[in-house]
Amino acid sequence: MEDQMTISVRDLVSYVYRTGSIDERFQSNTALVEGTAIHQEVQKTYRDGDEKELFLQHEFQQEGIVLLVQGRCDGLLQREDGPVVDEIKSTARELEELDEDTHPVYWAQAKGYAFMYMHDHHLNHIVVQLTYVQKKTKDKKRMRRTFRYEELKAFMETTVKAYSSYAGILLHIREQKKRTVPDLEFPFSGYRKGQRKLAGSVYRTIKEKRHLFAQAPTGIGKTISTLFPAVKAFAEGGLDRIYYLTAKTITRSTAEEALQLMEKEGLEIRSVTLTAKDKICFQEETICQPEYCEFADGYYDRINGAIVDILRKETTMTRHTVEEYARKHRVCPFEFSLDLSDVADVVIGDYNYIFDPRVALKRLLPEKKKKTTLLVDEAHNLVERAREMYSSKLGKRDLETVAEDWRGEQEEVARAADSVVKDLARLEDPKTPHKQLDEIPGALEEGVERFINQAEPVLQERGEDVRKEHLQDVYFQSQNFLRILELVDDHYRFIGDSSAGDFQLTLFCLDPSLVLRKVSGGFRSSTFFSATLSPFAYYKEMLGGSKEDYILQLPSPYDSDQIDVQITPLSTRYKNRQETSRAIAERLDEQAGHLQGNHLFFFPSYQYMELVYDAFRNVSDYKAVMQERGMDEDRREDFLSQFVPGGNLIGFAVLGGIFSEGVDLRGDRLNGVAVVGIGLAPRSFERELIMDYFKSKGRNGYDYAYVYPGMNKVLQAGGRLIRSEKDHGIIQLIDDRFLTRKYLQLLPEEWGNYRMMK
Structure with a gap:
């Protein structure tokens, strides 16, 4: 039995005929939207009897592969001397600069449509027309060529033959996935408490094309509990790709590790991690021009070889792997990773590749989205990120x-x-x-x-x-x-x-929920999950949830006696900070003395942290290190590497910063956490507008603008402590407001057995 695969005319000819360099001297990032509008304007000028968006397809057989090539022709014009295939392209260049040899890929695409139409209608010859529209002036330039049937038949057979070796690799990958996914077992001997329920909910969500909002406490194993069922859903059909989205680099590494665990269980799929251009670029300055960058120069002449090479030899294509092959083939590592995202089964990256209108992947067309599921990790972060993305x-x-x-x-x-x-x-x-x-x-x-x-x-x-x-x-x-x-x-x-x-x-x-709902609604399904979607109704609403969506709230898998929660009622209000700084430093020193080991203390600002740090050095003999402003990745790693099992180190860090989320200091690497303050953002004009807006909607505006985002930071920082069934430690909350009803209601259930400290 021959293998079969489907490909669009555009993707086929782009792979075979693309050449040249990356040159981002200037590129408009609204090309797709502008192009669609220009297509529609040209199509409005068609005569009666002309057809637009005409669907065409044809089967080609090559080396045991059946390639079903299909696509939509922009226009099929009926003229006195015969039909004309019209391919419309928008351009920012001046029309006089364009000639018949300017865009061979455009001609190849039009010739593909022309051949399929000729074959279906038994024509001996046909006219192919490229219609260029200048984006600024809307002036048009039309170029025409006449082709014979045998000429286009030979052209398409040559094209398919050039693609066939790559098609063979893609089919091999598809067969590996098809063969190994059904037999894949959960990569641990058993499920933790709540893990099976989360995995089952994610699987059902994808199968039923729904959306899920899940609060899964720290330590439950959220990454494997969402990725594993999503991978298993490949076997259901209709799902081609998983996007695992997160705001933190360390969480992306956890997703890579989860895939590697499944690979050890026999899974054979391809994944790629997308890294920001300025981080992965090989040059000192990110200038994507052929005369400046050897990896941009001739990129399209070498990229096909690079893709074939890495797909044959690698499965989990991490940043390191992408860089290795990019250097080997002298191609831009960022563009390379984007090209790999077209064929990978799992794509790991930042929220912005899907949600940010400035950088969202234009290559994810609507038909591809319908076969893609989103797994949105640490989803509580997306609320503020979305506010930024959708503001200007x-x-x-x-x-x-x-x-x-x-x-x-x-x-x-x-x-x-x-x-x-x-x-x-x-x-x-x-x-x-x-x-x-x-x-x-x-x-x-x-x-x-x-x-x-x-x-x-x-x-x-x-x-x-x-x-x-x-x-x-x-x-x-x-x-x-x-x-x-x-x-x-x-x-x-x-x-x-x-x-x-x-x-x-x-x-x-003020409220990004409407846009988030619209974006996620274009995909087959989405799962928004976090350890701290609390209060749940607030985050579901802010992330664009609706009544029809599934919800899941799981209890902590750990016993409350693993945590000694202490509430110290000292004022951390701005006006009292100087007078209470020494008392707070003494309480922190007492915590370190009560439980020997490593501790992390979190503060709402650098200024406040530095104030208490100075007081702590005067009252304590413990070694202390402090988070610096603007730490790069190397400095962050140096900071965390000092937290070793059996150590007695005190770390001072900023609440809501790089060390209060996504940091996994297991076992004796971390024995205690203290959170100083309730995490309220400083009052600002913008926050007051948010408060007034939600108040007008019948919500508690102050809570929406200040309390809920602040407490989320507190819960995230506290979540650094208990990472496994064997972990024990202290969480000290320092602020008298923690003892008020509002804040007590927002504490996790497992923090309920708190002790009030004097």
Whole structure:
């Protein structure tokens, strides 16, 4: 029996005919949206009897493989001298720069559609037309070629033959997955308490194409309990890919380890970890231009060989593995990882690859999303991240600099920037540095759009110019501003801010739930999970949950007697911090003396941490280390490496920072935790707007804006302590407000047997 696989015409010809270099001297990041709009505009001009989005497919047999090639032709035009296959492409280049040899991949795609139509309708010849539309002017340039049937048949057979060896590898991978997934066993001798229920819920969610919100306490093994059932769901059919999303690098490593555990049980699938471009780039500066970077130069000439090589030899493609093969084949490691995400079964990466409109993967087309499930780890982090993703700022000073830079040389750019500056100045109120605005005038929106249109051709020009870097930054800020403006509804507020000597207009997202629901709704299913989705109703609402979604709240798998919870009623309010700092330092010293070992103490700010650290050094003999501002990955690792079994080290860290989440110090590497303060964010204009908004919706606005996000940080920090059934230790909560009813209700059940300290 021959193996069969399906591929789009576009993917087939892109693989076979793409050549050249990565050149991100300038690329508009709205190309997909603009392209769709331009396609529709051209298609509106078709005559009666013309067809658009015509579905075509054809089977090719090559070396024991049946390749089903399919796609949608932009247009099939019926003309007096016969049918014309129309392929529409938008371009930022000037039309006179384009000739018939400019884009061989475009011609190859159109020829693929033409062959399939000819074969179905028994034609001897056909006209193929490329319709280029200039994005700025909307002018059109059409190029036509006439092809004979035998000519296109030979072309497609050659194309399929060139693809067949790669198709064989993909089929081999698919067969490995198909063969090993059904027999895969849970990679531990048994399930922890609650683990089976979580795994079963994730499996059911994917099978039924639903969404799940799950609170699974620390130590339950959330990563394996979500990845394992998702992998098993491959056997059900209809699921091609898993995206495991997280905000923390260390959590990505845990996901990689879970896949490696399943691999030891016989699983054979491919996974790739996506690493941010600025972290994985081999060069000192991330400049994606062929004359600067050897890994960008000729990238598309070498990438197919790199992909084939790594897929043949590797399964879990971590950052290290991607870098190794990228160096071997001299290809950009970031683009390499993105190309691998098209064929990997599991993709591990940051939230932004799915949720951030600026960097979300455009290659994930709607039909692919319907066969993809999302596993969103540490989902409590996504609320604030989403607020940032779906908010946008436009600064007057940045545009003034653009106008100054280009005046007298690119007058249209300077005038367009000046126009936006004037529109922003009209919104400015020197008497009120922070101000909520009722509306944004339409003239400003039109002015920003005009600036974008004027800046784009300047950015596309060749040649080095230091001013372009700033122009490009403002260009993308402006693009994002218009993109977010399209989302604005009653979930948003307009803020004018002139407090820092500049005027900034912010589109501030108060409630990201609507956009998150829309994004996740495009996928087959999604599971949002965390140890601290507490209070549960708040996080389900903020993450875009609805009545139809599944929910799961699991109790802690550990006994409450593993934790000695202490509440010390000292004031940590800003006005009392100086006078209570010594008393707090003494309580922390007592904790370290009561239970020998390593302790981590968390504070709501660097300033407060430094204040108590100085007091602690005066009252204690224990060795103490303190988190530094702006620590890079190496410094973070150095900090954590000092927490060794049997040690007596005191660590001072910031609540909500890099050491209060995702850090796994098992056993005697950590014996005690203290949280100083209730984690409230400082009062701010934006937080007050959030409070007022939710109050108007019938919610407790203060809790939504301050209490719940703050307590989540407290719970996350406390969760660093008990990581296994064998762990024991102290959690000390220092603040008199912890003893009020509001905060006691927010403590986990296993913290209920607390002791009040004097």
